[in-house]
Amino acid sequence: MQTTLERTLAAELHELRETRQYKQANELQAPQEPRTRMDGRDVINLSSNNYLALANHPRVVEAGKRAIDRFGLGTASVRFICGTMTCHLELERKIAAFIGCEAATTYISCWDANVGVMPTLAPTPEDAIFSDALNHASIIDAIRLSKAQRFIFKHRDYDELERMLESPEARKTRNKLIVTDGVFSMEGDVADLPRLKELANRYDAVLVIDESHATGVLGATGRGTAEHFGVLGEGTVQTSTLGKALGGACGGYVAASRVICDYLVQKSRPQLFSNALPPAVCYGSMAAIDILMGTEGGTGVSPVRTGGRAVSAVSSASAGVSHADSGPALLARLRQNVAHFRAGVRELGLKTIDGITPIVPVLVGETPTAIAMQKALLDEGVFVSGFGYPVVPKGEARLRCQISAGHTTADLDECLRALKKVAEKLPQGPAAVLKGAPGRG
Structure with missing residues (x-):
């Protein structure tokens, strides 16, 4: 016999099928x-x-294999207990250098990175978060977990954002975060980063950019929206993913000042209570960054065989x-x-x-x-x-x-x-x- 919950869920699933959703x-x-x-x-x-x-890519796949040979499949621990391996520290140093920030810290996904940032840096009703209406669902959920006051401005309407920052309610707040996607995942358009940075500087706010669809895509060397606009390394908090352009496995990160990253390591709940990235993801992601930067990075180039056939160039080389x-x-x-x-x-x-x-x-x-x-x-x-x-x-x-x-x-x-x-x-x-x-x- 179904419970009330199961009957409710079954009815909703039926509605989704009927409406073709x-x-x-x-x-x-x-x-x-x-x-x-x-x-x-x-x-x-x-x-x-x-x-x-x-x-x-064969270098990415081979790097992942070598990581498993050296460190095993997973960490079986959160970072602060015994889940931090050499590969995590190497990856974080490489990300920080690549993005042009003082430091970086990794998460199991960019969703977790966003959930780690928003409630941690703006935790109280005395704080404020200003968010683009079309930001990614992970940003929306991360903001919901914060107790900060919420100000949602129309998509890329920075005049409305400025009016919100000028409002009496906002002026009374303590920590202010302005949060945006760098590239918006459903629209494919780009945030006006120079305008956002100018507003953040004027109103003593911290600009948080989710670069998931910009890393490896925008900028002369693929470093994202900040490089695209010529403001690389200038005082922002960047969240991004290792699961898209950088090899596509999984994983996310925050790149920011050393004090912000240190505080997140100490306080952000996804960092404290989730296992660390698998070593194969760390090495594979480092190989992807090396390829993007045009450096060898010590990764191999031999093809990998799965089930008796080479998978190193399934179609990329011919595509x-x-x-x-x-x-x-x-x-x-x-x-x-x-x-x-x-x-x-x-x-x-x-x-x-x-x-x-x-x-x-x-x-x-x-x-x-x-x-x-x-x-x-x-x-x-x-x-x-x-x-x-x-x-x-x-x-x-x-x-x-x-x-x-x-x-x-x-x-x-x-x-x-x-x-x-x-x-x-x-x-x-x-x-x-x-x-x-x-x-x-």
């Missing part, structure tokens, strides 16, 4: 690559955060990048691919949001349209994710196309042809996804 796991039958396998066939992958095609490529070449290829795909989307007349990042949303209106297009595109051999309410606002459902340095021009052209074909066959007509709304290309 029920999520199904998409099973990959090959490594995370620009081309992979689903349902027994090859597909072009436009859904991955593997922006630099490093998730299965537009060479495993000999270093950071500048990877970044150049990524930016060429982004420019090519964005131009193609505009040429087709699809609704999108202009930008420079590998996140290219195609706005389709309602959730059922996004789901139908996702399925039809998969039938065409293109795996792209559709998102609707409540992930995005009602009426703003979209396909989120994510571009990798590993895609070839032919891959991207094939995806564009599939988008055109699927749009033209929509029951409501192609106009449902054509001709941009005001302010959107």
Whole structure:
């Protein structure tokens, strides 16, 4: 017999299925690559955060193997007891040098990093957190865990943010955090970091930037939004992930001043009560940073064999990048691919949001349209994710196309042809996804 809770949950699950919001796991039958396998066939992958095609790079994989040989599979402890290994300290020093901050500390995910920052640095009702309305869910939940006063400003509306900072309620507060994504995960647009830093300096606030979709993507050498705007290392708190461009395994970090990182190590609950990163993630992430920085870093280059076949170059080498490529070449290829795909989307007349990042949303209106297009595109051999309410606002459902340095021009052209074909066959007509709304290309 079901409990009241189970009956309630079953009813909600039924509603999700009826409204076509029920999520199904998409099973990959090959490594995370620009081309992979689903349902027994090859597909072009436009859904991955593997922006630099490093998730299965031989140096990254080999480094992870060497870490297991040296340190074992996991830490079996939190950091402050006996979970800190040499590899954690090496990784944190490398991250700090890469980002241009005094120090860094790692977490099991960037979600945990955000949850570690917000309630720890702004813990009381005397504190205040100012947050962009379209910040990532991890930031939203982290703020909810804080007892600080909350001020939510409209997306990238920094005039509204300034009015909030000027308000009598805000002026009475003690510690102030201004929190933003560097690159917004559903829009693909970029925070105006110089304006935010100017406001933070003027109102004695600390600027916290989640760089998860910017690390390894923006900036001349892939160091993120701060490098993109020429303010690298200038007094911010940066959270980011090791699970996207930097190898795609898992893990997050905070890079900041030494005093802030030291305080987080002492006080942030995810740091105190979660196991440390697996050693393989530490070494794999260091190898990814070495590749991005164009340094050897002591990692191996021999292919790894799984089940009797080499997996070192499942498709990356044939998909537009060479495993000999270093950071500048990877970044150049990524930016060429982004420019090519964005131009193609505009040429087709699809609704999108202009930008420079590998996140290219195609706005389709309602959730059922996004789901139908996702399925039809998969039938065409293109795996792209559709998102609707409540992930995005009602009426703003979209396909989120994510571009990798590993895609070839032919891959991207094939995806564009599939988008055109699927749009033209929509029951409501192609106009449902054509001709941009005001302010959107």
